Amino acid sequence: xxxxxxxxxxxxxxxxxxxxxxxxxxxxxxxxxxxxxxxxxxxxxxxxxxxxxxxxxxxxxxxxxxxxxxxxxxxxxxxxxxxxxxxxxxxxxxxxxxxxxxxxxxxxxxxxxxxxxxxxxxxxxxxxxxxxxxxxxxxxxxxxxxxxxxxxxxxxxxxxxxxxxxxxxxxxxxxxxxxxxxxxxxxxxxxxxxxxxxxxxxxxxxxxxxxxxxxxxxxxxxxxxxxxxxxxxxxxxxxxxxxxxxxxxxxxxxxxxxxxxxxxxxxxxxxxxxxxxxxxxxxxxxxxxxxxxxxxxxxxxxxxxxxxxxxxxxxxxxxxxxxxxxxxxxxxxxxxxxxxxxxxxxxxxxxxxxxxxxxxxxxxxxxxxxxxxxxxxxxxxxxxxxxxxxxxxxxxxxxxxxxxxxxxxxxxxxxxxxxxxxxxxxxxxxxxxxxxxxxxxxxxxxxxxxxxxxxxxxxxxxxxxxxxxxxxxxxxxxxxxxxxxxxxxxxxxxxxxxxxxxxxxxxxxxxxxxxxxxxxxxxxxxxxxxxxxxxxxxxxxxxxxxxxxxxxxxxxxxxxxxxxxx
Numbered sequence: 385x386x387x388x389x390x391x392x393x394x395x396x397x398x399x400x401x402x403x404x405x406x407x408x409x410x411x412x413x414x415x416x417x418x419x420x421x422x423x424x425x426x427x428x429x430x431x432x433x434x435x436x437x438x439x440x441x442x443x444x445x446x447x448x449x450x451x452x453x454x455x456x457x458x459x460x461x462x463x464x465x466x467x468x469x470x471x472x473x474x475x476x477x478x479x480x481x482x483x484x485x486x487x488x489x490x491x492x493x494x495x496x497x498x499x500x501x502x503x504x505x506x507x508x509x510x511x512x513x514x515x516x517x518x519x520x521x522x523x524x525x526x527x528x529x530x531x532x533x534x535x536x537x538x539x540x541x542x543x544x545x546x547x548x549x550x551x552x553x554x555x556x557x558x559x560x561x562x563x564x565x566x567x568x569x570x571x572x573x574x575x576x577x578x579x580x581x582x583x584x585x586x587x588x589x590x591x592x593x594x595x596x597x598x599x600x601x602x603x604x605x606x607x608x609x610x611x612x613x614x615x616x617x618x619x620x621x622x623x624x625x626x627x628x629x630x631x632x633x634x635x636x637x638x639x640x641x642x643x644x645x646x647x648x649x650x651x652x653x654x655x656x657x658x659x660x661x662x663x664x665x666x667x668x669x670x671x672x673x674x675x676x677x678x679x680x681x682x683x684x685x686x687x688x689x690x691x692x693x694x695x696x697x698x699x700x701x702x703x704x705x706x707x708x709x710x711x712x713x714x715x716x717x718x719x720x721x722x723x724x725x726x727x728x729x730x731x732x733x734x735x736x737x738x739x740x741x742x743x744x745x746x747x748x749x750x751x752x753x754x755x756x757x758x759x760x761x762x763x764x765x766x767x768x769x770x771x772x773x774x775x776x777x778x779x780x781x782x783x784x785x786x787x788x789x790x791x792x793x794x795x796x797x798x799x800x801x802x803x804x805x806x807x808x809x810x811x812x813x814x815x816x817x818x819x820x821x822x823x824x825x826x827x828x829x830x831x832x833x834x835x836x837x838x839x840x841x842x843x844x845x846x847x848x849x850x851x852x853x854x855x856x857x858x859x860x861x862x863x864x865x866x867x868x869x870x871x872x873x874x875x876x877x878x879x880x881x882x883x884x885x886x887x888x889x890x891x892x893x894x895x896x897x898x899x900x901x902x903x904x905x906x907x908x909x910x911x912x913x914x915x916x917x918x919x920x921x922x923x924x925x926x927x928x929x930x931x932x933x934x935x936x937x938x939x940x941x942x943x944x945x946x947x948x949x950x
Contacts, residue, residue: 404479600626
């Protein structure tokens, strides 16, 4: 067991690690019930006047801000040309709700029913969660994006490709179809503004006098004690404050880990909870052998397509265009009788008009071909004239419900060393087939006649409809089949979509999961994980919604035991 060398008199009923999407919801529930709560966050408070954060259009700039970005990178991905991908995750009061692109998706009714009915996660079926979704949506503030001529053109193109209109995907059993996106954004007198869980659940709340929030608190490990009957109980947390001083705090009831899908398993491993052999190899004292900690890590894979703008685009106040698509690569998909995870593709549209958006420079075709051939891309000083930055819009497909799973492991016993993040993309061959289907669908929608007034030239990939063979494609570049061209393109340009889940998976078997249906860590008393890392399988869409509802469900589970613990 841990025996901290220094103690102080700091004792709280609960300590919550992480003030991201889930943590503030839990803190609010406990503090308003009269408990003393310490909320620890490694990042800092976001200035209320920082427009780069609060303006929904500037999410590209937020993700480039190293002061609120952890800077994680993946290991070299062997199926993506050994590229190291940026695995972005933010730190700060609000976590990834100050960092994401604000698209709000509940995540699919069949997903949650699968958790409850097939995986044994009692109480996590959609009907049980729906009231929680409604409550948090009212509090956070979810708006439906308005249409404009460009959005309508994308809708028309999607309709022409056989997709139905879905007026409200968050209340539909499948999400299937082309949809007006909903956003975690609120309307203010001076325009639209991002919302965060911290702002909405903590902020200037008058009835939470028992809550203490400490910024700049970097957690090193959770502390444990062993009772006379050999039960292991979480008793506190060792962390480093913003001044660099080590502090130890203790709990009367529970430690709650809400640090996110990358940091939560890292902290468990640092604390001696995880695969025994891995911990012993790093010299970490094993508290309990829990093989699934850090395993089952999952991320959707993003596949971009990029086109020049034929004309100036309408304003994009939400960051993404309102036009979205939820689709399926399954033949004969029938929305009235959905099977689990049949909706496994999501399309989002944005453009270089957004502040901080990546710039694409021409001549691009030669650079793109060189990249796919494994050669260096052309640099500006290789040319007689400098490259010209050009306006573009991107139609990106997220391939969801992929089969590949990765891991979060420790590189060192030193808590200050970043963890090893390995999404293991495309390790299952079926995933490449799904990604190719997604890319083909994005191309079909993008090249539909409904978008003729907006679409200029194809930049990525260099593909266009055949002028001689209707229904087929032509492409610029390598001498190979179209499918092989697409595989090379995906391997070269696919990106993380930042939809992380699964690394502290929920389930009944301690050999294959980390927490039970009440989010209690197997074999440990007084310790729960409450964040997106507990999701056992991917949700259908962006992960802010599932992070919120896991926080709300966790708060509900804690509330049921208040009478016993207070």
